[in-house]
Amino acid sequence: MRHIFLPGLGALTAVSLLFATVAEAADDPRESELDRVVGEVIRPLMEANEIPGMAVAVTVQGKHYLFSYGIASKESGKKVTEETLFEIGSISKTFTATLAAYAEAKGALSLSDNASKYLPALAGSSFDAISLLDLGTYTAGGLPLQFPENVDDRDEMVAYFRSWRPAYAAGSHRLYSNPSIGLFGHLAAASMGKPFDDLMEQELFPALGLSRTYIRVPKDQMANYAYGNTKDGKAVRVTPGILDSEAYGVKTTAADMIRFVEANMDGSHLDEPLRRAIAATHTGYYAVGDMTQGLGWELHAYPAKLDRLLAGNSAEVSLKPNKVRKLEPPRPPREDVLINKTGSTRGFGAYAAFVPERRIGIVMLANKAYPIPERVKAAHRILTALADEPGLASTR
Template identity: 30%
Template sequence: MFLLQPVLAADEMAARVDKIAQARVSSGAIPGLVLARISGQEQTVQGYGLVSNGKAAAHQPDASTVFEIGSVSKTFTALLLADMQVRGQLKLDDTVASLLPGYEIPQYQGRAISLLDLATQTSGLPRLPANLMPRQVDNPYADYTENNLRDFLRSYQLTRAPGSKYEYSNLGFGLLGHALSVRAGKSYSELLQERITTPLGMPDTGISLTAAMQARLATGHDGHGKPVANWDFTTLAGAGAVRSNAQDMLRYVRAHMQGATLNTPAGLQLVQQPQRPTGMPGLQIGLAWHVQAVRGQTLVWHNGMTGGYASFVGFTADGQRGVVVLANASVNVDDIGMAALLPAAPETEVSQAGQTSEARLSAQAMAEYVGHYQLAPGVSLNISAGPEGLLAQVTGQSQAPVFQRKKDEFFYKVVEASLHFERDAQGKIQSLSLHQDGRVMPAPRMSTTVPESVQRVAIQLPAEQLQAYTGSYTLAPGFKLQVTAEAGQLYVQATAQGRNPVFAQARDEFFYKGLDAQLSFQRQPDGKITGLVLHQNGRDLRGPRDAD
């Protein structure tokens, strides 16, 4: 149980959030971002960095700068669902099949998928359809048609009952948006404009870019600062197609915080109500929105990311604080958003130099903490024993040493964060919580061993050898790995996912850091690379190299 600390003065909180945002842009991780905050009746908008990397004429983004908001679009789809429910046009427990009579929607032992299942990420449908085979890897949803969707649903078999387990699905929300569009007899874009953006006065929010929006569109960048293509959606628009700016999104957030009025969409309160558990302590899901209890405060939030943008939108359930973070790079900005919603945890305010003990642990003591901890779906924190003490590694990040403050409490020196381990009645470590930027993230212990990928040692291969691996590899229908080399580093990008570095441990053998996955490239006797094998979750997925 956590005690809610006294609320910091508004200017002190603002200074802390500003410092985090400034550091993210100054480090080069994100070319530019806009941070919009609501505190009581006041609201502020601050831009950082540039709207485009490396352009001499680029300027600082502001309240009118347009970004792709990615999966924050799902909250718009959920609001359309809630609006139609309140109007009596459908019910949350209606089946998807009832809205799409021409489709063959999969069932599990007679249990049909409901609209509520889709809206709470519990439908049992996979994250992406297997027949997503984009002509352009950097614009993966653009050519996915309604016929593609029909074909996939007709052939897919659910592995569990709908409603039984939380599992994030872009496909599920894309299907929900499409079903609502069919029921309304209008395109998703038209429905969005009629029910949400026009009533709320959001002229710069929509699917298609108007001329005015195009003129103010920030350039999207990947995680390494390289400009990338914008994403376009057709059939699956409800999953992530919306573009907007901070000015419009402030109106959107404030409407959720203050409730419905005569001119706002019905269902604003319904979307925020917790509907189902996620399986993670303190975290539930409403209609799209995540509802999280943190140190006595309830937060309502959603994040998003496309190939070149990232977003975070959230507010406190008491209606006192709200935040919008829009960035022009596919780099997570959740920490900035959370810092704007919560005062700093007391642990992060303690000086990490000179005021905390750094007693070296014995090998036996370190072994108590070693293991694999689950922070969120697809995100883990691995604790291993190093020569000088414990090492912590979050998925996709480098290892960092942590130092003991007292029994079961450790702190970082490289960032303002700490780890708190919890024991069961027998004294065995069963979970930990990561405290950072006012956010407490619980993580149950999944195993007492660390994935091999965390323990691997990288070697350097010559740039010309790395070039030999570049190309596209098809592992399954609609699922490819695009391998590129840049500045002596090999990168891999899976279909509809971000680009990640991989590291050589031997010729033709590579591994991800912070992710239990490896790649083995297949080489012919003449030296030509003809395919690869992805080793992950105990499976070996083979992919031939596509013809140039």
């Protein structure tokens, strides 16, 4: 796919048109139509939310298409390309969940094990009765969205967890929490005997075929690392924090993210433990209204009505405790679902969604944290077009 830079545009116009995608229709007749469908959704979205740059990838029946818009850095004016790295925020949790499920598939842990088994310093605490699965599904009993501000090193982290007391019985309520899934990833790495960052960068990412996905962006890739943008226009990148790698630390390209989405829909090229791990992340463990909580990923019945998809990604679900219904036995992976995850850091906003039954998916990466409902609506429009247009995807 070629991209053409359009010089001489004013700053406002540049937000949505600076970097336009041109289809190689001779190579794939669908590409021109996809360019139109995606552009008609993404350009107005960028203008309305003053997003400097976006990278969008869609996958249709095993083939992916990449679209780049705008600029990666306001200061330099460098345009977004297929090599641009974005922070994906909490979509990182899907990688963390995959690593933990991979550890279980290789016999290093069991999700039913108590958390304190893998961190002896927590012995005698509430985590003697909280399982790894509880941590991975945010049902440990009310761990908060973020650590308290005074927790900024490992010793303080352990002291915080030791002193923490659940507000709810484990498995009764879901409260979305970085400390919860952060500890989940930390303990999974401990079970494998290596640091979390090393396991991700040296084992999991390569096993998934991801060559430009990082926790720690290498020096030779820093020029490709976009700058995020705050609401008041300041250039930012993610601030280090306790268990940040596990909860929101991945930086990647749209090309790598869509490969990850494709591996989630068809992992036949992966080794057996990794295939089992991915299946585990699609397993339904708890019902939260119309949404089903997997490991990292969140699942919705398909066809997915927009109002229910918005409800499942709402502040009511992400910021408040919700009573859950435990699925016993856990619901095996299904094809007739829409699987999704949002992610944000201070300066970036991301969304990924896919439908295994149709083998369609989308990744949207932006260097601004714009409202989640806008992401969901835009992706829903594009996925609906992919599913309903015979020229773009197979019929039902």
